[in-house]
Amino acid sequence: GEDVEQSLFLSVREGDSSVINCTYTDSSSTYLYWYKQEPGAGLQLLTYIFSNMDMKQDQRLTVLLNKKDKHLSLRIADTQTGDSAIYFCAETNQGGKLIFGQGTELSVKP
Amino acid sequence: GAGVSQSPSNKVTEKGKDVELRCDPISGHTALYWYRQSLGQGLEFLIYFQGNSAPDKSGLPSDRFSAERTGGSVSTLTIQRTQQEDSAVYLCASSLLGGYGNTIYFGEGSWLTVV
Numbered sequence: 001g002e003d004v005e006q007s008l009f010l011s012v013r014e015g016d017s018s019v020i021n022c023t024y025t026d027s028s029s030t031y032l033y034w035y036k037q038e039p040g041a042g043l044q045l046l047t048y049i050f051s052n053m054d055m056k057q058d059q060r061l062t063v064l065l066n067k068k069d070k071h072l073s074l075r076i077a078d079t080q081t082g083d084s085a086i087y088f089c090a091e092t093n094q095g096g097k098l099i100f101g102q103g104t105e106l107s108v109k110p
Numbered sequence: 111g112a113g114v115s116q117s118p119s120n121k122v123t124e125k126g127k128d129v130e131l132r133c134d135p136i137s138g139h140t141a142l143y144w145y146r147q148s149l150g151q152g153l154e155f156l157i158y159f160q161g162n163s164a165p166d167k168s169g170l171p172s173d174r175f176s177a178e179r180t181g182g183s184v185s186t187l188t189i190q191r192t193q194q195e196d197s198a199v200y201l202c203a204s205s206l207l208g209g210y211g212n213t214i215y216f217g218e219g220s221w222l223t224v225v
Binding site: 033042043101102103 | 141143145151152153155158160166201203207213214216217218219
């Protein structure tokens with residue numbers, strides 16, 4: 001079945017880069033996503049990548065996909081205190097069902 | 111409305127009672143999802159509706175949980191004989207088509223507390 005795994009916590013200093021990692025098991029994944037959830041708020045789509053791409057960059061965000069190893073990462077450059085949140089990796093296959101990881105809590109210290 | 115609307119936003123119920131949670135997806139969206147997020151936990155997939163296809167119910171945790179989607183629009187998630195472990199935020203989401211890079215929009219959630 002489908003499974004998505006993430007480390008639970010990451011702590012960085014303001015101005016550093018953050019790298020949040022995710023692994024998935026479904027080899028038929030078509031799209032992979034990163035969502036952000038701030039305290040008490042809903043889920044915000046940050047970015048997504050199609051499975052035939054290796055990399056996608058969007059301003060401070062860089063997504064890297066290693067399809068062979070089923071590994072996805074989100075790099076946030078120049079991390080700010082406002083980036084503190086829970087980041088969810090998610091994948092979908094041809095069936096369209098969206099499966100989420102447990103979320104990584106990013107803590108940015110000034 | 112412009113976004114996914116869920117009601118009630120908060121519900122406190124007694125153990126053993128039934129509850130219904132409602133989701134109004136964005137107009138025209140064919141895909142609708144229900145997820146559960148327990149305190150400090152990730153998002154647990156419950157059920158997925160796509161157009162007129164049979165729903166994917168593989169995430170429903172027990173036969174006390176059921177969901178329907180009437181007329182391809184509004185969806186109701188029903189929890190019968192609620193238990194304390196059912197306490198969670200129930201999130202609904204919709205997209206124009208299932209997955210496939212279409213932006214998936216989440217509602218604000220229905221916070222369920224079973225006492």
